[in-house]
Amino acid sequence: MWRGATTTMAERSHSASKMRLFYTVAIWVTFIHCTDGIPWTQKKLHHRALTLTQDEISAALSHTDLDQMWLRDLRPLLVTRYPGSPGSQAVQEHIKTTLGSLGAGWEVTEDKFASETPYGTLPFTNLVATLNSSANRRLVLACHYDSKYYPPQWHGREFLGATDSAVPCAMMLELARALDEELKAQKSSNSDLTLQLLFFDGEEALFQWTGTDSLYGSRHLAQKMESTPHPAGATDTNQLHGIDLFVLMDLIGAPSPRFCNQFPSTTHWLSRLQSIERRLHSMNQLVDHDNVQYFWPNQPVGHVQDDHIPFLNRGVPILHLIPSPFPSVWHTFDDNEQNLDRSTIQNLNKILQVFVLEYLNARPALPANPQNAP
Secondary structure: OHHHHHHHHHHHHHHHHHHHHHHHHHHHHHHHHHOOOOOHHHHHHHOOOOOOOHHHHHHHHOOOOHHHHHHHHHHHHOOOOOOOOHHHHHHHHHHHHHHHOOOOOOEEEEEEEEEEEOOEEEEEEEEEEEOOOOOOEEEEEEEEOOOOOOOHHHOOOOOOOHHHHHHHHHHHHHHHHHOHHHHHHHHHOOOOEEEEEEEEOOOOOOOOOOOOOOOHHHHHHHHHHHOOEOOOOOOOOEHHHHEEEEEEEOOOOOOOOOEEEOOHHHHHHHHHHHHHHHHHHHOOOOOOOOOOOOEEEEEEOOOOOOOOHHHHOOOOOEEEEOOOOOOOOOOOOOOOHHHOOHHHHHHHHHHHHHHHHHHOOOOOOOOOOHHHOO
8 A cells, every 4th residue: 555655656747747847948949939930021010119218329329419300411412413413423322321321330221223204214322221131130220312303494493392301311321420330339239130221212292192203212121022032042932021111211401200100010119219209208308399390100190102102002001201281491492491390300310219229129339437437
């Protein structure tokens, strides 16, 4: 009896050990399946951004400089730059030179093509800047750099398109420059997520907005990315699968913009921008921001035809940062430097820079504390 009982207890103990081992393995298998086991194309659906501390935010934003951005980037963009014009070529060179001078090591490629327009065949050039081309996933920031074309009889005044879209282009260049060290560190971390900047040519209609006379650059690049395997050698995934989130900026630079919600599927990212705006306001990082709110995730608004459409139609998640209503200077000759609001641009620079760092899970290095130095 005692011997039999002893044998039974040993067997039960052994069985319990086996069950514990089974459950331990099962938990780890489940954990791996829920993290590393997720196909890379689905990780965008589970992505969680970090939240920077106030000290990290202050460190990150210490390198952004509106005055320098204005001189270095915005004014060189404030030229007539319709497709094929000398101004367009100058702007392309400025963007390539700026990104090429940074330590993060951007890979800048040109997407050149010709397209039929109401004025005959014209050349177009999209610029694609990728921080780490070996990463599968990309957070994309995008804008158009071309300006609206007006026929020669209007040439008494030049259309400069300050909000449309010189300011967004300058903001993207300033972000790359201000966060150069953080982006370089993030690139070297071997993360499977990177940042990509798209500068579209030919967003504007050359004569009258139609399905063929508009969005020349974005239509071409979306089709090209859809037909380009990604990662290299893939047979069932393309470059569009690599886009986590496509953030398009347009018509930015007028005072008190309101960015409302066009796409319920990305509401949580618009809400995050709202959260960052509130956090920076509480830190006194924003100027002339009392009684102002930029981001309105709970306010739905209708879709706007813009460069995101060819990507949206192919299933890419979209966050469209375009004011509702449009600035009063939209498509007028008053869309110039004099009518830009410096405070708004400075504040949106900071909000966007924090958003990018948090999305990329990139923490800035904090300055050494002199009190702790030996």
